[in-house]
Amino acid sequence: MRKRSSYRPKRVLLNPVGYVLESLSPVTSHKSFMLDLKIKNHGSMDALTKGVAKTADIDALISMVNIAEAFARLGFGQEYGEVVRDGLQALRAVGKRGATTGSFILKAEEMNALNAVMELHDAQMEVVTLGDMDKAIALVYEEYRLKKMTPILEKK
Numbered sequence: 001m002r003k004r005s006s007y008r009p010k011r012v013l014l015n016p017v018g019y020v021l022e023s024l025s026p027v028t029s030h031k032s033f034m035l036d037l038k039i040k041n042h043g044s045m046d047a048l049t050k051g052v053a054k055t056a057d058i059d060a061l062i063s064m065v066n067i068a069e070a071f072a073r074l075g076f077g078q079e080y081g082e083v084v085r086d087g088l089q090a091l092r093a094v095g096k097r098g099a100t101t102g103s104f105i106l107k108a109e110e111m112n113a114l115n116a117v118m119e120l121h122d123a124q125m126e127v128v129t130l131g132d133m134d135k136a137i138a139l140v141y142e143e144y145r146l147k148k149m150t151p152i153l154e155k156k
Contacts, residue, residue, distance in 0.1 A: 023131030034125065045118055048094070049111060053104040058095055061114070065091055066149075068121040070136035076124045087117030088150075095152035 013019050028034060041064045044057035069084045071077060077084075090110035098104035106114070128136075143149050 023134065024129055026127075026129050027125055027133055030130075037125070038122070041118065041121070045114065048104055048106055048114070051103065051105050053098075058091075058098065058104060061091060062095075062152075064121050065117055066140045066143075067136050068117055068124060070139040071121075071124040071128060071132070073139065074132060074135060076128055076132070077120055080120050083113075083116045083120055086113040087120075090114050092150065092152055099152065 040060055044053065044060040044064075047053040047057045048061065065084065065087050068077075069088065072081055072084050090113040094104050094106060094110055
């Protein structure tokens with residue numbers, strides 16, 4: 001049997017100038033995207049504070065905090081690194097408790113930490129461009145690929 005080639009062709013941009021101009025536009029110029037994202041994030045946080053959160057809600061919050069951390073690493077809100085770290089720790093604690101008990105219940109300090117990181121993420125989204133968003137998503141995927149992310153539950 002013949003060995004499979006490792007060659008993978010690069011993707012071809014149909015409109016390179018449009019791609020560059022689009023990446024320079026702010027994320028806030030895409031109103032429907034921003035509205036959908038805010039509804040998803042704030043709805044997940046609302047469900048978590050009411051104690052009716054499902055795994056999909058926790059996944060949405062994890063994605064939000066990961067993107068907020070990536071933005072902070074890229075220079076958008078670097079001075080709020082402690083807020084992001086506290087939010088990640090709170091989310092891990094809620095996730096661990098939820099994985100063992102089956103229901104995701106917040107403590108007061110965890111709610112404060114998650115509210116602060118939610119506010120930071122909303123502020124970051126107001127100032128970033130689509131190019132910055134692409135960089136942040138790529139950074140999160142690279143961290144995941146290299147297994148540098150801390151899982152909620154450690155595999156035994």
